[in-house]
Amino acid sequence: MSVARNWRLQQQRYRLTGERCDTCGAAIFPPRDVCPECEAPAKTPLVFSGRGEIYSYSTVYHPPAEFETAAPYMVALVRLEEGPMVAAQLTDVDKGSVSIGMPVEMVTRKIRAEGDEGIIAYGYKFRPAGI
Amino acid sequence: MTHDGRLMKPARDVGILGYGAYVPRYRLPATEVERIWTDGEGGTPINEKAVPGLDEDVVTISIEAARNALARAGDAVDPARIGAVWVGSESHPYAVKPTSTIVAEAIGAVPYTQAADWQFACKAGTEAMQAAIGFVGSGMVQVAMAIGADTAQGRPGDALEYTAGAGGAAYLLGAAEDALAVFEGSFSFVTDTPDFWRRAYQHYPSHGGRFTGEPAYFRHITEAAQGLMAALGTSAADYHYAIFHQPNVKFPQTVARQLGFTQEQIAAGMFVGDVGNTYAAASMLGLTGILDVAAPGERILLVSFGSGAGSDAFSLRVTEKIEARRNRAPATRAYVTRRAPIDYAMYARYRGKLTMK
Numbered sequence: 001m002s003v004a005r006n007w008r009l010q011q012q013r014y015r016l017t018g019e020r021c022d023t024c025g026a027a028i029f030p031p032r033d034v035c036p037e038c039e040a041p042a043k044t045p046l047v048f049s050g051r052g053e054i055y056s057y058s059t060v061y062h063p064p065a066e067f068e069t070a071a072p073y074m075v076a077l078v079r080l081e082e083g084p085m086v087a088a089q090l091t092d093v094d095k096g097s098v099s100i101g102m103p104v105e106m107v108t109r110k111i112r113a114e115g116d117e118g119i120i121a122y123g124y125k126f127r128p129a130g131i
Numbered sequence: 132m133t134h135d136g137r138l139m140k141p142a143r144d145v146g147i148l149g150y151g152a153y154v155p156r157y158r159l160p161a162t163e164v165e166r167i168w169t170d171g172e173g174g175t176p177i178n179e180k181a182v183p184g185l186d187e188d189v190v191t192i193s194i195e196a197a198r199n200a201l202a203r204a205g206d207a208v209d210p211a212r213i214g215a216v217w218v219g220s221e222s223h224p225y226a227v228k229p230t231s232t233i234v235a236e237a238i239g240a241v242p243y244t245q246a247a248d249w250q251f252a253c254k255a256g257t258e259a260m261q262a263a264i265g266f267v268g269s270g271m272v273q274v275a276m277a278i279g280a281d282t283a284q285g286r287p288g289d290a291l292e293y294t295a296g297a298g299g300a301a302y303l304l305g306a307a308e309d310a311l312a313v314f315e316g317s318f319s320f321v322t323d324t325p326d327f328w329r330r331a332y333q334h335y336p337s338h339g340g341r342f343t344g345e346p347a348y349f350r351h352i353t354e355a356a357q358g359l360m361a362a363l364g365t366s367a368a369d370y371h372y373a374i375f376h377q378p379n380v381k382f383p384q385t386v387a388r389q390l391g392f393t394q395e396q397i398a399a400g401m402f403v404g405d406v407g408n409t410y411a412a413a414s415m416l417g418l419t420g421i422l423d424v425a426a427p428g429e430r431i432l433l434v435s436f437g438s439g440a441g442s443d444a445f446s447l448r449v450t451e452k453i454e455a456r457r458n459r460a461p462a463t464r465a466y467v468t469r470r471a472p473i474d475y476a477m478y479a480r481y482r483g484k485l486t487m488k
Contacts (some may be wrong), residue, residue, distance in 0.1 A: 010236060011236075014194075014233075014236055014237040015237060015238075017240065038289035047239070048316070069185065069487070070185055070186065089186075091184065091186055092156050092184065092471075092472065107191070107195060108191055108194045108237050109184075109186035109187060109191050110185075110186040110187065110188060110190075110191060111186070118226055120188075120190075120225070122190060122233060122237070122252065125186065131465045131466055131469055
């Protein structure tokens with residue numbers, strides 16, 4: 001991922017910042033400036049709570065480039081409590097401990113690093129809710 | 132020597148609006164280090180230490196601790212109004228590029244804020260806190276965030292490998308009237324002491340053997356604590372709780388005894404046995420544990436120590452605002468007892484000690 005692209009996505013990746021549609025009230029993530037529900041312009045920032053539940057999940061054993069050192073790792077579709085679905089890595093989970101419907105919460109973690117010299121990309125992952 | 136005029140106290144009183152802790156969930160039992168390097172015959176200075184996961188570093192640790200501090204402060208603090216975000220550590224992820232700007236971005240403090248990274252071995256966090264007291268106390272800013280966090284390095288087989296842990300603690304400082312604990316004063320003692328260092332581009336620190344104990348840890352903590360108490364006219368009996376920097380279990384217990392404190396006074400803030408030495412976080416993490424249990428009116432003494440060497444001492448008094456705020460974020464004890472033990476092989480992978488190319 002380029003330095004510029006990483007920088008452009010910082011706000012949504014660090015804090016789960018999406019948008020609120022002022023016309024129909026829908027919560028939007030990722031931000032796209034147009035409401036996917038009613039097609040009205042939607043540019044009001046909304047910081048999501050980070051709470052949600054697992055809709056579906058899988059384990060990655062053969063990772064794409066820049067994720068090799070993390071494998072095996074779990075990924076999930078998370079239904080946020082405000083409505084939208086996001087795809088993300090799970091973290092701080094043990095094999096066999098994840099289930100559909102499990103409550104999770106957002107944490108900001110390292111997503112990838114470009115070798116030893118490049119930029120470190122941080123962003124959202126989800127872990128089981130509650131410490 | 133007289134301590135007249137050496138007490139550090141701002142023009143207007145400053146206190147803690149919110150505090151937050153974080154400790155990674157992975158634990159390396161000290162018996163694993165002992166098994167690998169001494170055939171199980173070396174003895175262990177702690178029970179186990181916290182190890183950061185593959186996706187954790189000082190940035191991610193600081194962010195979670197900072198979010199907990201903001202949660203405790205509640206609606207009274209708008210993140211966009213935080214005037215400074217300061218992170219003390221000896222394991223900043225970048226050699227050049229601040230940790231503090233990433234943390235500030237993640238908690239919503241940018242762009243109208245001061246940001247800086249601090250460095251002074253294990254006291255990098257408390258000096259950020261001291262500076263934040265000055266920043267707020269002078270009226271330059273209304274609210275400042277001071278964080279101590281580390282993912283400490285230990286050379287394989289070295290005595291420090293047993294204890295070099297990971298964790299963080301964050302403090303949101305503001306006007307005393309809104310605070311859950313108020314600073315009564317602080318006092319520092321520093322000298323050039325060659326007890327521990329790490330040169331540029333080196334992965335692991337070195338230590339100066341016999342300098343570690345008496346000339347470094349014990350001298351600086353004792354002088355700072357005694358200087359502060361002399362200036363304030365207090366004694367050990369005036370404090371319900373005390374925290375002394377925790378590089379292992381024995382040192383804080385010993386210095387507490389030497390200064391006239393009981394083991395009960397330091398118990399609530401002692402986490403080193405179960406998470407290791409969290410370096411810049413160590414004494415600040417101890418304070419979060421004490422704030423989790425302290426009652427209004429109770430007094431706390433906090434004394435950090437950083438190699439090289441120096442100590443910052445603080446006297447605090449807890450206010451009635453503690454009751455409503457402490458349960459807004461996870462208790463430090465909950466992070467400490469949450470644990471996933473790993474063996475030395477997994478530790479070697481998590482800490483990047485395997486050569487991949």
